[in-house]
Amino acid sequence: MLIGSPIPTSRSEHERLTKFKALAVLSSDAISSVAYATEAILATLIVAGSINLGLTLPISFAIVLLLAIVALSYRQTIPAYPNGGGSYIVAKDNLGTLPGLVAAASLMIDYVLTVSVSVSAGVQALATLFPALSSTFTIVSIDVALVLFIMLVNLRGVRESGSIFAIPTYIFIGSALLLIIVGALKSFFIQHNPVIGHFQYVATTEPLSIFLILRSFAAGCAAMTGTEAISNGIPAFKKP
Numbered sequence: 001m002l003i004g005s006p007i008p009t010s011r012s013e014h015e016r017l018t019k020f021k022a023l024a025v026l027s028s029d030a031i032s033s034v035a036y037a038t039e040a041i042l043a044t045l046i047v048a049g050s051i052n053l054g055l056t057l058p059i060s061f062a063i064v065l066l067l068a069i070v071a072l073s074y075r076q077t078i079p080a081y082p083n084g085g086g087s088y089i090v091a092k093d094n095l096g097t098l099p100g101l102v103a104a105a106s107l108m109i110d111y112v113l114t115v116s117v118s119v120s121a122g123v124q125a126l127a128t129l130f131p132a133l134s135s136t137f138t139i140v141s142i143d144v145a146l147v148l149f150i151m152l153v154n155l156r157g158v159r160e161s162g163s164i165f166a167i168p169t170y171i172f173i174g175s176a177l178l179l180i181i182v183g184a185l186k187s188f189f190i191q192h193n194p195v196i197g198h199f200q201y202v203a204t205t206e207p208l209s210i211f212l213i214l215r216s217f218a219a220g221c222a223a224m225t226g227t228e229a230i231s232n233g234i235p236a237f238k239k240p
Contacts, residue, residue, distance in 0.1 A: 016235075016236060016237060016238040016239075017162045017236055017237060017238060018237075018238055019237065019238075020166065021162035021163060021166050022162060022230075022233070022236055022237050022238075023230070024162065024165060024166035024169040024170060025161055025162040025165045025166065025169070025236075026229045026230045026233045026236070027169065027226075027229065027230060028165055028168075028169045028226075029111075029114055029225065029226025029229045030223075030224070030225065030226035030227050030229065031169060031172060031173070031226075032114065032118035032122075032226070033114070033118070033222055033223045033224070033225045033226060034176075034223060035118060035121040035122055035125065036117060036118070036121040036222060037063070037220050037221075037222045037223030038056065038060065038220070038223075039121075040219035040220055040222050041056050041059055041060070041216045041217075041219055041220040042056060043219070044212070044215050044216040044219045045212070045216050046202055047204075047205050047206040047212070048204055048205075048206055048207065048208040048212055049201075049202055049203055049204035049205075049208075050199075050201050050202045051204075052204075052208050055213065055216070056216075059213065059216055059217050059220055060220065062217060063217065063220050063221055063223055063224070066221070066224070067223065067224050067227065070224060070227050071227060074227065074228060074230070074231040077090060077231050078230075078231050078234060081231070081234070082234060083234065083235055084231070084232050084233065084234045084235050085231050085232065085234070086107070086228050086231060086232030087103035087104070087106075087107055087228055087232075088100050088101075088103050088104040088107065091103040107228075110225055110226075113225075114225050114226060115147060115150065116143075116147070117222075119143050119146045119147055119150075120139075120143050122146075123139055123142045123143050123146070124139065126142075127139055153165070
């Protein structure tokens with residue numbers, strides 16, 4: 001009743017998704033990383049004191065550049081692997097079995113962490129907005145409930161999960177674009193003066209070094225998780 005009856009192979013073609021739904025369900029992995037990537041950079045840089053938190057922006061630009069390179073690479077991979085070309089298949093075919101297994105193992109860890117960290121980051125944000133949810137028991141309960149919900153929805157099938165996850169994904173994208181547009185208009189055209197709060201200054205506990213910057217860059221690269229999902233999920237798309 002929860003996950004439905006098994007789908008025969010003959011019906012698999014009817015379970016494929018349109019571009020609108022497939023891009024939503026497959027890109028939600030990568031988009032969810034936005035919830036904690038910037039925080040990961042800040043949490044690493046903070047040991048160098050509040051004065052160095054401004055490095056978050058150039059580090060973010062470097063990550064965006066790397067993300068663009070990776071996305072371009074997968075754009076070239078898709079025509080070469082029309083049946084799905086993720087890190088494992090591409091690495092195995094071009095570099096050998098061992099590199100392919102290393103890529104596969106890293107992906108397994110990545111997928112587990114993506115679900116757990118994305119859900120926990122989202123619930124933590126809700127707890128910040130609604131202090132009544134801030135108890136540890138409540139946060140953990142909501143985390144577990146959401147993970148179970150995601151599992152059940154995915155077990156229902158690709159088509160059902162695409163229909164359900166498309167709505168919040170496009171709402172998030174629209175909200176992010178609206179935030180950028182409104183912020184740009186207020187800053188450059190309306191000359192809006194933002195209200196800046198007063199925060200406690202954090203003293204330096206570790207000197208700023210190239211290694212700390214690289215560590216912040218590596219932590220922020222969490223934003224790149226799930227980039228390969230679309231390339232790997234080509235079989236889920238309806239044929240044009």
